[in-house]
Amino acid sequence: MVHSRHGREENLGEEAQSDAGADTIAEADGLGEDEAPQKLNLTIDVQKPSACERHITVTVPREDIDRYFDKAFSDMMETAAIPGFRPGRAPRKLVEHRYRKDVADQVRGSLLLDSMTQITESEDFVAISEPEFDPTAVELPDDGPLKFEFNIEVRPEFDLPNWKGLNIERPVRDFSEADVEQRLEVLLTNRGQLVPYSGAAEPNDYIVCRLAFKNGEETLVEGTEEETLRLRPTLSFRDGNIEKFDKQMTGVRAGETRELGAKLTANAPNEALRGKTVTAIFTVLEVKKLKLPELNDEFARSCDFEDVADLRKGVRGYLENQLAYQQQQAARKQVTAALTASANWDLPPDLLRRQSRRELERAVLELQRNGFGEAEIRAHENEIRQNSAVSTARALKEHFILERIAEEEKIDADADDYEHEIALIARQEGQSPRRVRARLDKAGMMDALRNQIIERKVLDLVLEHAKFKDTPFKPAGSDTEAVDSAAGGDEEESDIPEAKHPEEPEATPGKAKK
Numbered sequence: 001m002v003h004s005r006h007g008r009e010e011n012l013g014e015e016a017q018s019d020a021g022a023d024t025i026a027e028a029d030g031l032g033e034d035e036a037p038q039k040l041n042l043t044i045d046v047q048k049p050s051a052c053e054r055h056i057t058v059t060v061p062r063e064d065i066d067r068y069f070d071k072a073f074s075d076m077m078e079t080a081a082i083p084g085f086r087p088g089r090a091p092r093k094l095v096e097h098r099y100r101k102d103v104a105d106q107v108r109g110s111l112l113l114d115s116m117t118q119i120t121e122s123e124d125f126v127a128i129s130e131p132e133f134d135p136t137a138v139e140l141p142d143d144g145p146l147k148f149e150f151n152i153e154v155r156p157e158f159d160l161p162n163w164k165g166l167n168i169e170r171p172v173r174d175f176s177e178a179d180v181e182q183r184l185e186v187l188l189t190n191r192g193q194l195v196p197y198s199g200a201a202e203p204n205d206y207i208v209c210r211l212a213f214k215n216g217e218e219t220l221v222e223g224t225e226e227e228t229l230r231l232r233p234t235l236s237f238r239d240g241n242i243e244k245f246d247k248q249m250t251g252v253r254a255g256e257t258r259e260l261g262a263k264l265t266a267n268a269p270n271e272a273l274r275g276k277t278v279t280a281i282f283t284v285l286e287v288k289k290l291k292l293p294e295l296n297d298e299f300a301r302s303c304d305f306e307d308v309a310d311l312r313k314g315v316r317g318y319l320e321n322q323l324a325y326q327q328q329q330a331a332r333k334q335v336t337a338a339l340t341a342s343a344n345w346d347l348p349p350d351l352l353r354r355q356s357r358r359e360l361e362r363a364v365l366e367l368q369r370n371g372f373g374e375a376e377i378r379a380h381e382n383e384i385r386q387n388s389a390v391s392t393a394r395a396l397k398e399h400f401i402l403e404r405i406a407e408e409e410k411i412d413a414d415a416d417d418y419e420h421e422i423a424l425i426a427r428q429e430g431q432s433p434r435r436v437r438a439r440l441d442k443a444g445m446m447d448a449l450r451n452q453i454i455e456r457k458v459l460d461l462v463l464e465h466a467k468f469k470d471t472p473f474k475p476a477g478s479d480t481e482a483v484d485s486a487a488g489g490d491e492e493e494s495d496i497p498e499a500k501h502p503e504e505p506e507a508t509p510g511k512a513k514k
Helices: 005-020 022-028 060-074 091-122 177-190 247-249 297-304 310-338 349-370 376-387 388-409 415-429 433-442 446-464
Strands: 043-050 053-059 147-153 167-172 193-197 206-215 220-221 227-231 234-237 239-241 257-264 277-291 466-472 481-482
Touching: 005 433, 043 206, 043 297, 060 091, 060 376, 091 147, 167 310, 177 310, 234 376, 239 247, 247 257, 247 466, 297 310, 310 388, 310 446, 349 388, 349 466, 376 481, 388 446, 415 433
Parallel strands: 167 466, 234 481
Antiparallel strands: 043 053, 053 147, 193 277, 206 220, 206 227, 206 277, 234 239, 239 257, 257 277
């Protein structure tokens, strides 16, 4: 969820080095390849505006500045070209006068680079973002010390809670034939065919419609592209919901328009409408019924199973996989609730907005890994978007604590971990691991995958030391239809962008496509 320490140091160095020029820094930094670096005598003042913010003022004494200048000119003397003198024969004072400005830029870059590196190595904090720092705005004085300052976000300081011996409730279930039949019905629904219907819509029917949103007389969204929606109890948007959607739309026919109230969340992108109810206008173009395929061996083979019996085994395996996911999520929720009980530090709003993207990516990866379909993932995405501030704050606090445990227990992600996770996602999506890896790389989601791996390893370690109590588990039905748009308008795409879904149809539970 946040940058690694190694990655931060590289980026800090690149900022200062790029300003001075990579080829000239080495000449001015006063260090040869075999020389041990001489530390700067920095004066570092650290102020703490909040638990996760630091304002740092750095003072580089004149002695260090002069030392860098002296070394830079000494290295220059053998090759300095001055008209009227052979290379390397010009008087030093003349070389210093002629090349003062060029060397000053190099020295400034080297001092900033070395200062930032020394700060990251010596200061007692773990940075979680790049510093707000513009090297080009720093001026090297002719006399006196060099001063510069910057802001940086850091991991908050806290005492690690006791994570051994936690009491955890674990959902368990022996799946019955009725459970298998219910899931088979979902599978048949996913493979069903929508056929036009001239009558009035009923719950679980489908409508093809265009959506518009208004607040009183104010138009919020002119109209969406055609949407195909199933009449389910809840219709969710990125920023709100319509409850009893199926009942409110019962009886609608093609050519009719219905207006329903959509309740926006308390953190909807449109701040003026947060917590309010806007009007959703459904212009119904068609009503459709779902025609289910026949459950036979031919259907089973279309799902890459040998016959119906083999398909039933696959569905049972899918249910068991979902139970394992629910056990993991229930355990995570209880573990992190216990670990974060005393984590009462505030998190900067800017940090929460930026990290909301990573939290969404992590959640989507987890769902893809465990075989959830596209519709289920989209509904979960909307739930995260609607509660982004709360869910992101909770996830960040969890991450900071799990990261601390990982550091103390020396837990990290290795190449085999990445291969395993990518293979799981690929199997659930019916795609090749190579294609999944390329997609994750392109979307910049490998960092999210790394954090997911480490956090899962830490949770496994915590659960090894936990005490369990089994509780009954009831599989949740799918009561939510999701629309990938905001009812209130003013959507901030940069905060939580659309996650990448599998490009192929939902894979059959329990077996990959061939």
